[in-house]
């Protein structure tokens with residue numbers, strides 16, 4: 001029920017601007033229904049007129065007065081009503097399709113826009129695949145439901161009500177005979193739908209498990225091949241696949257049962273209507289020609305009456321999927337956005353220092369990750385953060401860029417708390433080089449100039465030179481215009497890293513955060529990356545997350561983190577002399593270098 005309420009709010013929000021088109025669609029549907037339910041009356045009339053004509057014509061006394069005029073008029077009306085019905089249906093469905101595609105476009109836009117305002121916390125805690133499925137399966141389900149199911153639901157409901165009204169106008173007894181079996185049909189349909197739904201849920205779970213497995217295996221293919229685990233992988237796949245096959249079959253059997261079941265009910269009902277109709281004509285003293293027409297009319301009504309029940313039950317799943325999709329999209333819209341403080345000022349350039357002051361921080365309530373952390377970096381200096389995995393180095397970086405807000409303490413640029421400056425100006429001042437270099441589809445030039453497309457080529461080339469990647473780019477046939485997404489231009493991790501360093505150099509950040517990434521590359525590339533990093537760091541206020549201690553020997557200050565606490569800090573030599581945790585880390589690493 002809560003889902004349905006949420007879906008109604010969601011759809012009303014996106015559909016309210018289309019109220020005129022939707023009202024017109026509704027009027028056209030009602031008109032189409034009127035034509036459709038009135039047509040059988042003319043069919044009956046034409047048969048009555050034909051019977052009357054034949055009776056008059058077969059009697060030699062009255063033959064001269066026999067006329068087919070009324071028969072032709074009724075036939076023409078029948079034809080006109082069918083044509084009018086087809087035109088109104090066509091216009092209405094075109095209108096609904098237009099509204100559906102435009103509204104889905106708005107939903108897609110709204111979703112993407114919302115994601116752009118979302119906190120990093122959201123992306124940290126939601127899998128990429130799940131976010132992507134909002135754009136693919138959820139929006140597809142919503143579009144299909146709006147385009148087919150909602151239109152079908154409305155037009156079938158209108159048809160159902162219309163048929164009931166016209167049937168009772170035509171003949172109450174036959175109308176009761178036609179509708180009497182409805183509760184049985186709905187009960188059957190309900191039972192089958194419930195079974196089908198459980199089976200389809202199981203099928204979707206099985207498909208989800210299979211996809212998860214395939215995704216994991218593709219990502220880990222190198223490990224599988226190196227360890228010769230292909231046969232085992234295939235064996236596991238066979239089990240997942242079997243599960244999907246079995247649940248799909250079960251789901252299809254139940255959902256496939258619905259249509260023939262309703263069709264069967266409709267045919268039984270038809271036989272009952274013909275039987276009682278003929279009985280009524282023979283025993284009710286009705287004019288035989290009128291009676292024949294009436295039975296023919298109710299044969300048609302009986303089919304029309306069952307058609308909406310069959311259609312509505314068969315679109316139930318489609319509607320259910322759209323309701324789920326609307327709930328999932330609504331949940332995204334309810335997520336927190338990045339908090340832009342009131343009275344925000346622009347962050348001035350650093351004059352003296354950047355400080356993390358007595359920081360306490362937790363991602364989730366009750367589990368503090370950083371405990372009273374204080375770190376200071378003077379303008380133009382480099383501070384290196386070192387510590388075992390999970391000690392909180394990346395978390396410090398997240399706080400400096402205000403991806404998360406601190407629980408207690410302050411992040412200060414000079415004496416300015418970053419919660420009181422605009423997010424945009426903070427992000428303009430801070431440049432980040434991440435461990436995993438991210439390149440977007442487009443050319444190399446577009447990637448280096450990312451976010452500042454108007455910058456001139458000379459500055460871009462200069463940045464690439466400082467990042468030690470210019471020579472490589474120049475050696476490519478298309479140089480800076482080489483397409484990143486091109487199948488033929490697959491760049492190495494090191495090359496991607498250097499390009500992203502060039503991008504950061506070009507933004508000329510006031511504060512640089514560098515998540516050192518030299519573990520995945522060969523020694524030559526590692527040296528080039530190191531030189532590029534030295535270039536980007538030179539004279540710049542910077543925080544470096546160091547994984548390899550030999551790269552930060554020249555840092556102005558090394559801060560050692562353990563379990564979210566600063567346990568030591570000083571220069572490399574000072575820390576070695578202390579013979580504490582850092583000295584131990586350093587000696588241990590040097591053994592492997």
Ligand SMILES: Nc1ncnc2c1ncn2[C@@H]1O[C@H](COP(=O)(O)OP(=O)(O)OP(=O)(O)O)[C@@H](O)[C@H]1O
Pocket residue numbers: 124125363364369387388389390391392393394395396
């Ligand atoms: N998004 C998150 N939500 C909840 N906990 C998190 C999140 N990110 C990190 N943590 C937890 O915070 C702690 C510190 O993690 P952090 O990534 O800062 O460590 P790190 O020193 O950078 O580690 P590494 O050297 O392995 O990158 C860890 O216990 C980690 O499990």
